[in-house]
Amino acid sequence: MTKILAFSGSFSSDSINHQLVEYASSKIGTASVSVIRLSDFEAPIYTKEREREFGFPTPIEDLRKLFDEADGFILSTPEYNGSVPAGLKNTLDWISRMEGKIFQDKPVLLMAASRGGRGGKSVLDHLTTVLPFWGAKLIGPFGLPLFQQNFESGLLKEPFDTELQKLIFQFEEAL
Numbered sequence: 001m002t003k004i005l006a007f008s009g010s011f012s013s014d015s016i017n018h019q020l021v022e023y024a025s026s027k028i029g030t031a032s033v034s035v036i037r038l039s040d041f042e043a044p045i046y047t048k049e050r051e052r053e054f055g056f057p058t059p060i061e062d063l064r065k066l067f068d069e070a071d072g073f074i075l076s077t078p079e080y081n082g083s084v085p086a087g088l089k090n091t092l093d094w095i096s097r098m099e100g101k102i103f104q105d106k107p108v109l110l111m112a113a114s115r116g117g118r119g120g121k122s123v124l125d126h127l128t129t130v131l132p133f134w135g136a137k138l139i140g141p142f143g144l145p146l147f148q149q150n151f152e153s154g155l156l157k158e159p160f161d162t163e164l165q166k167l168i169f170q171f172e173e174a175l
């Protein structure tokens with residue numbers, strides 16, 4: 001069966017982006033979805049010395065196996081200071097040191113949830129530019145602003161729900 005790996009770019013246990021990942025994953029009908037937390041695959045900050053002396057951290061090797069097995073990815077990331085959170089970037093930097101492209105030419109549904117009104121626009125603009133270089137077949141992006149107002153009792157409000165549903169359809173077509 002087609003496999004999807006779903007995770008947020010947040011290392012916080014109460015992550016709103018993780019909630020959005022869970023929600024989008026629940027809408028997938030044609031594949032099995034594994035929702036993981038990057039905090040379960042935490043690695044030290046990448047340095048050349050660490051790689052040279054100790055090789056790849058075991059959590060990164062484990063995560064890379066999941067990347068290899070997946071046919072597609074669902075990613076929702078917080079925006080930190082207009083950019084990618086360090087934890088997500090560090091994880092992907094480690095993965096990029098292994099053979100092949102990070103996302104291996106597979107579809108990636110890109111999302112961001114924010115508590116403010118911009119829906120992570122800056123980080124989505126940035127990732128829209130760089131994800132193809134990281135080997136992603138980009139689907140989206142989908143930005144969810146004002147999370148507390150637009151995601152109530154575990155449900156996404158309109159027009160966001162319809163917008164996300166369309167992207168999920170495109171994502172499933174691309175798998």
Ligand SMILES: Cc1cc2nc3c(=O)[nH]c(=O)nc-3n(C[C@H](O)[C@H](O)[C@H](O)COP(=O)(O)O)c2cc1C
Pocket residue numbers: 008010011012014015016017018077078079080081082083113114115116118119120
């Ligand atoms: C260091 C830091 C920088 C942040 N910068 C931004 C920002 O540039 N834009 C924004 O919309 N929110 C920003 N926020 C707010 C986060 O988007 C908010 O905390 C969000 O809940 C994080 O997502 P998460 O709950 O999935 O971890 C920042 C938060 C932190 C801790």
